[in-house]
Amino acid sequence: MVSLSRVAFIAFGVIHGANAWGELGHATVAYVAQQYMSPEAAKWAQTVLNDTSDSYLANIASWADKYRLTDEGKWSAPLHYIDAMDDPPTSCSVDYERDCPAEGCSISAIANYTQRVGNLKLSAPETAEALRFLVHLIGDLTQPLHDENYEVGGNGIEVTFDNYTDNLHSDWDTYMPAKLVGGSSLEDAQGWADSLVDEIKTGSYKKEAATWIKGDDIGDTVVTATRWAADANSYICTVVMPDGAAALQTGDLYPTYYNSAIGTIEIQVAKGGYRLANWLNTIYSQKITQSKNGKHHKGKSGKGKSGKGKFGKGPRDAAPEPEFVYEPREPRQLSRQNMARAAMGGSCCTSGREHRH
Numbered sequence: 001m002v003s004l005s006r007v008a009f010i011a012f013g014v015i016h017g018a019n020a021w022g023e024l025g026h027a028t029v030a031y032v033a034q035q036y037m038s039p040e041a042a043k044w045a046q047t048v049l050n051d052t053s054d055s056y057l058a059n060i061a062s063w064a065d066k067y068r069l070t071d072e073g074k075w076s077a078p079l080h081y082i083d084a085m086d087d088p089p090t091s092c093s094v095d096y097e098r099d100c101p102a103e104g105c106s107i108s109a110i111a112n113y114t115q116r117v118g119n120l121k122l123s124a125p126e127t128a129e130a131l132r133f134l135v136h137l138i139g140d141l142t143q144p145l146h147d148e149n150y151e152v153g154g155n156g157i158e159v160t161f162d163n164y165t166d167n168l169h170s171d172w173d174t175y176m177p178a179k180l181v182g183g184s185s186l187e188d189a190q191g192w193a194d195s196l197v198d199e200i201k202t203g204s205y206k207k208e209a210a211t212w213i214k215g216d217d218i219g220d221t222v223v224t225a226t227r228w229a230a231d232a233n234s235y236i237c238t239v240v241m242p243d244g245a246a247a248l249q250t251g252d253l254y255p256t257y258y259n260s261a262i263g264t265i266e267i268q269v270a271k272g273g274y275r276l277a278n279w280l281n282t283i284y285s286q287k288i289t290q291s292k293n294g295k296h297h298k299g300k301s302g303k304g305k306s307g308k309g310k311f312g313k314g315p316r317d318a319a320p321e322p323e324f325v326y327e328p329r330e331p332r333q334l335s336r337q338n339m340a341r342a343a344m345g346g347s348c349c350t351s352g353r354e355h356r357h
């Protein structure tokens with residue numbers, strides 16, 4: 001486990017009702033990623049985002065959570081999770097065809113925005129939107145309860161943490177990370193990211209970090225993102241609710257449950273950042289520079305040197321990027337447990353399900 005000095009947590013300083021790795025978690029994923037971005041990919045991302053500050057990814061890491069709460073953006077709410085129809089704590093699994101419904105899910109969205117961010121035919125605002133979604137969703141995917149249908153990703157499991165009654169999902173998203181770090185500002189995120197990067201470089205993650213990105217392939221995003229989701233989902237059975245949900249409702253989750261979970265929260269945030277950087281570096285080297293080179297090969301002189309600036313005005317004569325097409329299998333199959341829940345009037349698994357990830 002990462003050693004971080006525990007600072008007193010000022011509970012009323014944290015806004016209840018925050019969603020999805022809270023802003024702290026997403027900004028930390030972004031700051032970890034920034035430390036692993038190649039200089040060229042970093043410059044490309046800064047240009048796309050029109051932000052040359054040293055928080056260029058952290059500044060937009062929670063944009064998607066604000067967007068989905070607007071009228072214009074509410075269509076995007078289902079893109080923040082995949083509702084695995086597994087059977088925890090007995091059996092955990094993610095199955096893209098089973099679990100990604102017609103309106104899409106985190107995995108189809110990561111595939112879509114991976115395709116779009118490298119598509120030089122899109123406008124600058126469209127490219128920026130794609131990058132903002134990727135930075136956020138690759139983070140969401142590592143939060144185990146974003147890869148679980150049970151009780152709406154734990155939103156329906158009322159628990160007490162640190163003397164507050166809330167739900168398991170928001171404890172994982174927001175309150176347990178904030179308890180660890182002692183605050184939720186960008187500065188707090190930067191400090192947490194630094195300590196996670198230390199663990200990757202010289203500490204307890206050093207040996208395994210390479211396995212976090214092993215086999216990642218921007219040419220096969222669905223398979224890659226499903227592997228990431230299944231990795232996070234497996235913790236539902238081992239760490240999040242190893243003895244079922246009722247066992248979490250017998251007393252305050254602090255300190256015993258918190259102590260059993262916080263190491264997983266830390267490693268998952270670290271993985272999110274490490275994967276995000278590798279993903280963006282690969283998109284840059286395989287799609288952005290390839291397209292630029294393509295232009296040079298056709299003998300049309302590019303303005304500026306390869307790898308420097310001007311990405312917003314990419315070559316319009318590059319081969320058109322095929323769009324990501326998502327064809328869900330219908331009808332969606334429900335697991336035995338979820339059929340029973342649906343029959344009992346549960347809100348988990350019908351089309352009108354409410355999701356507050």
Ligand SMILES: *[C@@H]1O[C@H](CO)[C@@H](O)[C@H](O)[C@H]1NC(C)=O
Nearest residue numbers: 048049050051052124125312
């Ligand atoms: C980029 O950001 C600057 C300020 O930081 C702003 O003046 C400018 O309008 C932005 N450009 C675009 C295309 O949004």
Ligand SMILES: *[C@@H]1O[C@H](CO)[C@@H](O)[C@H](O)[C@H]1NC(C)=O
Nearest residue numbers: 161162163164252253254255
């Ligand atoms: C919860 O509140 C009680 C009394 O109100 C207090 O004694 C206890 O220390 C608090 N527990 C935590 C974890 O803050």
Ligand SMILES: *[C@@H]1O[C@H](CO)[C@@H](O)[C@H](O)[C@H]1NC(C)=O
Nearest residue numbers: 104108109112113324325326
């Ligand atoms: C891909 O993203 C665009 C832009 O946000 C969206 O309009 C479109 O519906 C998405 N397509 C899929 C298949 O998710």
Ligand SMILES: [Zn+2]
Nearest residue numbers: 020065080140
């Ligand atoms: Zn989210």
